[in-house]
Amino acid sequence: MTAAIHLDTEPRHGGLVCEVSSPDRPALTELGVQHGPFIRERVVEHGAALLSGYQWAGWDDLDAFVKHVVSAPLDYTERSSPRTELHPGVFTATDHPPTEEIFLHTEQSYNLNVPRYLFFFCKQGAPEGGASRLADCRAIHDALPREIVERFDKEGYLLVRNFLPGLGLSWQEAFATEDRDQVRRYCADNGIEVQWLAEDHLQTRQLRWAVATHPETGVKSWFNHMTFFNSSALKKDLAELLLEEYGPWGIPTNTFHADGSEIGQDVMEALHAAYRGHELDVHARTGDVLIVDNLSVAHGRAPFVPPRELFVSMADALSWARLRPVERTALPGGGSAVRGD
The missing domain is CATH 3.60.130.10 (Clavaminate synthase-like)
Structure with missing residues (x-):
């Protein structure tokens, strides 16, 4: 029987980001199994959640975690930025040059069906720069x-x-x-x-x-x-x-x-x-997972010094018809x- 995972949660950045950590360093998949709905609720409540202290390795780990928290990862349609698909539903966050900033935006908001959640998996944090930039779109x-x-x-x-x-x-x-x-x-x-x-x-x-x-x-x-x-x-x-x-x-x-x-x-x-007035930097370290409610929070990227590896999965497609009641x-x-x- 798998041991129960203890979670520590703390709001950061004025409450926009909920940090979720565990002293036991369990597997990310087990975290999803035991606390998937709880994590999703924190993302909706705050706008984003930063998970630290969990173990993951292959694509199957990421795929299983996304499914336990929300639903199966989505494809990347009507593309606007260069990305490499590494596994079905898992992409490089972007292939833009590291010297360039990526301005704040809400993922695929120009599509008729938009991803509700974004999962950023940090395999390797940059030695310098590379923060994920967030801004509260409600504010x-x-x-x-x-x-x-x-x-x-x-x-x-x-x-x-x-x-x-x-x-x-x-x-x-x-x-x-x-x-x-x-x-x-x-x-x-x-x-x-x-x-x-x-x-x-x-x-x-x-x-x-x-x-x-x-x-x-x-x-x-x-x-x-x-x-x-x-x-x-x-x-x-x-x-x-x-x-x-x-x-x-x-x-x-x-x-x-x-x-x-x-x-x-x-x-x-x-x-x-x-956008600039509400911009804040969230530094994801190696192994961290940043989950963003795409409807509430815009994201971008600061320039960085390589190497840096960040993967993204999008999940839970939502029609614009549901966003204009x-x-x-x-x-x-x-x-x-x-x-x-």
Whole structure:
């Protein structure tokens, strides 16, 4: 008979992160078996949980733990960043260069079905830097100027993506297929407009909501990719180069008002300030597991000095229809995306 696992819990970072540790250093899988529902409850209550002092080794350990806490890991669809799939449902956290920061975002909030939970498994912590950056999206929602929240809550926003050879992810990588008809079918099923502007230049346009209501707590959250995908999130010199070459509608990703007009600089500055004002660093050490409620907490990454190995699993798919209890619909406005000039 397996011995009972004793847990120590302590809220950190103003209560956003619940630290869960055990002096016995049990196997991670046993922790999931005995305390899976308890851990999930702490994640929902706080927004994130950091687990320290548990043993895990292979992919099967990670897969079993995720299943015991929530459900089976999800695939990574409609991709926006380079990742390597290491095992079904287990990916590298990102393959972006270590010298670059990854800005705060909520995972796949631009999809019609979004992952509810994110599991970050730290196999090897970086010798310097590499903190996981978190921000409370509930607090961001409440801190933003009301006129910004109310407009985007009502109208949503427009995401435009361009897939060009040699510039960001290719459409084959993003949609995990070489078949154009399969891309068209996926987009038709997911409220995405498709236009081939050249032989190998695909442009997609999708209207998405900006504010979600948590299905368990009923709390509203600033849940979108509006800032992360906007040209303002790029380094200034790179943004200027891309905009001069391709224009606001031609760069790899950009966001607009739902009517296709550009979002003003003052609005973007307010959004950036809100994220930065609620940003905090969580340092996951070798062997730690960080679990994030994707609906409540945005995540990012600080630059780091290699080596660093961090794996991620996403779990518990949730439809946007469940995050908009009033409208019960996945697309704001109910209409087509507007083409900008």
